[in-house]
Amino acid sequence: MIETVLGPVPAASLGAVATNEHLLTDSTVLLRPTREGEILHGPIRPEILGDLRWSWLSLPDNLALDDPDDAVAELLLARAAGLGTVVEATSWGMGPRHAELPELSRRSGVTIVAAYGGYIDKTLPEWWRALDESQLETAFRTALQDAVPGTSFRAGLLGLLGTSAEITGAEGRALRAAGRAAAETGTAVSIRLDAAARRGPEVAGILTAQGLAASRVLFCNIDKVLDLAYITEISDTGAVVEFAFGSEHHFADRARDANDDDRIAALCALLAERPEARVTLTCSVWTKGQLTRHGGMGYAHVLRRIVPALERAGIAPQRIHRMLVTEPALLLDRP
Template structure:
């Protein structure tokens, strides 16, 4: 297998041998994470959704309070660099609501950025990612990258390579946006075959938007985490397959690879809008998973799996 070495410009620190989750208030033991929304957004802006920005701190606080009242304990915000993530405000929201927050560094598809803005960082992405993962006051706890529709294009491969470099330097997990749930195998091959990423440090997002259970089983068997989102009005076309997709992985012996997130990307998707938002994930959907698939599966999806997926031996 081929891979980029740490000599590509990013230094390598020594591993501690102790796995912790990096939140915006500091590192915590995996057992402290609790019931987790493994993929969501408190703040986000993109030219692909003009006028639908998540940029209201009070609305974000209200969503977190509702999430906590429903039994939620942690949220992983996948909003990466340059998309209005308002990183400096996350510690205050975490303290005010008692919800653990994990922030992201990384880069989305080029279409989510102004070209001039994007050109300022593309030359030294790995260094940017490492800096945001390791330097206070607010450190990211994961790296966000993205694939393209049924393939990994030039920009995607550039970001994935930088993310792999940053992983080697820090230990941080990598979460990948899969466009319409496609190209899971291609993305995993780029990270693991070309760049020697351990698959257990890779989270493949949005797979229930492409409900091919064969592909889900293949990437889970390879060791990557399979992340489903929903339900929501935006992705309702495949919401009805969510439980079937989870059940297929459980039946194949991969209950330990499943993650679930609400992926709220517009104000209307919040509980204060048309919903159902973060609270439904743990207050409604978790109950259904428990009823239909058992408490052990629900605990794996919402507690045990995210505690492993987002933990790292930080360097």
């Protein structure tokens, strides 16, 4: 069974799954000046989109998904394109609004699986950073077995857990505690690795050392480092790797996203090199500018544009179905 914000459902009911999305979130802690040293002001609007694409983290309004009506409207567009389920991966450090997720699911008809965890150290609230390993394990076990705090539903997995280029004390405690809690409950853990380091195999080792099966580990946004040798090394641990499409933004000088053509090429290369690699797909919407109403690709981008592109690139429909439907269900299914 899959734990959703509206209660348990059979794994076969999920349909196509986006394994790492954000519906209501506040990432303004990541605000940084433009590459020219300024902060943009006001709401997101057409006349500043050029500046924003050049410096994606420079507008506070862009870093907040704060309107439930917008979230529902965007989910309805995705549902019309064939999306059945989203994993809402907003963790502490990104302003989660867990209690509002059931209403979004009811209004949109999209199944929502809520993750629970803490993001990278520099975003964490002080109360979370101060938790010791035992307290973190209790918090994770409570969210998985009883309910996410402030709600009546259980988390479907732990995450999105962030790791910095050098794994901090708080991040290490969270990884070890999550590994034990997830192993005990048969749950998955989703991880966001820092692109400045190559710590995927190390992080997989930390989690499996706590008794968690590698098959229960999801490395999100693996496309942040399009190094085939590195991605295959992570895949060879037995973990699941996720490619996130639709974001092609600059963050700072010499720091920018790949483009979707590069992601498609890397995914095709991985599948050729490792035909049995466990892969999921998502859009990883976490900023306002990624919504369709602001000119972004939205939550339906994978289904509307990437799937046809993969088919044109020679990826069989059965393999695409495995990435969108089969692998997410296996990952999220709990005993």
